Amino acid sequence: MFTRIEDFALEWTGEAELTASVLDLLTDASLGQEVIEGRRTQWKDGTLFESVVINKEAWLNGSSLRYSIMHQSHHRGQLTVLMRQAGLQLPNVYGPTYETWIEEGVTPLA
Numbered sequence: 001m002f003t004r005i006e007d008f009a010l011e012w013t014g015e016a017e018l019t020a021s022v023l024d025l026l027t028d029a030s031l032g033q034e035v036i037e038g039r040r041t042q043w044k045d046g047t048l049f050e051s052v053v054i055n056k057e058a059w060l061n062g063s064s065l066r067y068s069i070m071h072q073s074h075h076r077g078q079l080t081v082l083m084r085q086a087g088l089q090l091p092n093v094y095g096p097t098y099e100t101w102i103e104e105g106v107t108p109l110a
Helices: 005-024 061-085 098-103
Strands: 051-054 057-060
Touching: 051 061, 057 061
Parallel strands: none
Antiparallel strands: 051 057
């Protein structure tokens, strides 16, 4: 548990820098290569209906891709809450934000 905002901010910054360093290593070529020989390769349209067992439950590959998008969206939502609480400008992800409407002189819906 954090007991000081400064400690939280310091750890957040460190973790963000670590994430950026991982992403910086990715290239178009590295994203196109096989993950681990014999373990799993990139899916193609025909393999989206194949399933694998995850936690004793069969998951279609296509469903796993859908879940990945939903999971990313969930975390993006968490980030926007934190950003708003911090007074930061939010990006217009699915359209204008409340603040964007106000900045443009439009009365936002209540």
